[in-house]
Amino acid sequence: MLKGFVYFGGVMGALKYVVIGVVVVVVLATALVLLPTLHRVPVQYVGSPGYEAFVPDGQTINYNGHTDPEGDLILSNGTTIQDVVWNGQYANTIIKNDNQIDQLNSQFVGQTDSVNNQQYVPLQDFYAIKGQVPVENVTINGQTYYLIEANKINPANIAGFYTYQGWVPNFVAAINTPGTYAAVLPGNSPVFQWTNTTGTVAYQTELYQHYMLGSAGRYVLVQPNGTIIPYGAGTPSGSALFNFSSPQQTYNPSS
Numbered sequence: 001m002l003k004g005f006v007y008f009g010g011v012m013g014a015l016k017y018v019v020i021g022v023v024v025v026v027v028l029a030t031a032l033v034l035l036p037t038l039h040r041v042p043v044q045y046v047g048s049p050g051y052e053a054f055v056p057d058g059q060t061i062n063y064n065g066h067t068d069p070e071g072d073l074i075l076s077n078g079t080t081i082q083d084v085v086w087n088g089q090y091a092n093t094i095i096k097n098d099n100q101i102d103q104l105n106s107q108f109v110g111q112t113d114s115v116n117n118q119q120y121v122p123l124q125d126f127y128a129i130k131g132q133v134p135v136e137n138v139t140i141n142g143q144t145y146y147l148i149e150a151n152k153i154n155p156a157n158i159a160g161f162y163t164y165q166g167w168v169p170n171f172v173a174a175i176n177t178p179g180t181y182a183a184v185l186p187g188n189s190p191v192f193q194w195t196n197t198t199g200t201v202a203y204q205t206e207l208y209q210h211y212m213l214g215s216a217g218r219y220v221l222v223q224p225n226g227t228i229i230p231y232g233a234g235t236p237s238g239s240a241l242f243n244f245s246s247p248q249q250t251y252n253p254s255s
Contacts (some may be wrong), residue, residue, distance in 0.1 A: 008162045037081075038137045043149055045132040046127045048077035050176040052133050054086055054148060055126040055168055056098040061085055063140060063147070072181075073133065073146065074126075074169055076176045081146055085138075086127075088150030090158060090236050094127060097212070097234055101162060104208050115192045115198045123204060123232075124165035128175065130157040130240045159241035162208070163231035164201045170223065171229055175244060179224035183251035191220070191230070191253060198230060205232035219244075222252050228253075 008228040068091050108120045134152040174180045192203045205217030217232035233245040238246040
């Protein structure tokens with residue numbers, strides 16, 4: 001009877017371990033299925049088939065072990081989304097460009113433009129995106145951010161620009177307006193002599209291009225109503241925005 005009891009207990013013990021093993025496998029399998037789902041936040045696409053723009057604010061944040069620029073996202077309809085982080089391709093380029101613009105502003109803003117005798121104004125770099133922007137909600141250090149998944153954007157659809165900081169929303173509105181085109185100011189353009197912000201920024205973009213690798217100034221957006229927005233183009237330079245980053249025609253004011 002004792003031997004029978006021991007044998008029976010061994011069977012029960014074996015069955016117990018088999019059952020526990022099955023339970024553990026089921027729990028682990030369930031966890032592996034559920035864990036990614038619980039932490040995955042779906043990517044949303046914001047904006048329109050037109051143009052949006054990311055505007056860095058000079059701040060950076062550490063995300064998944066690398067440094068990303070913070071800023072705002074201006075949509076094609078004029079809506080501005082704050083607390084945005086650019087993550088992925090060109091993050092380092094944006095940080096470098098933004099630092100260069102800040103340094104040049106520190107050097108020149110407040111000095112006098114030798115052509116129109118007006119004071120230089122702060123310029124701002126920004127990054128136009130053709131088409132909708134993939135955005136994901138993430139929490140970093142307890143704060144919610146809108147994370148641009150830049151690696152999901154075709155590089156051809158991203159280009160860097162700079163203009164007077166107060167005109168960035170106007171620039172985005174202009175490139176989304178049918179009939180707006182880009183042009184180059186000739187070196188002797190009378191626009192440089194205009195005693196207003198337009199004349200100052202026109203010359204200032206040419207000045208800054210000498211300090212920023214891959215940059216070109218003396219460009220203007222010409223809107224259907226005749227208003228112009230001087231700007232410069234830099235890096236990156238996506239081919240889908242070639243008409244704005246490398247305009248071919250020359251602008252001559254009518255008066």
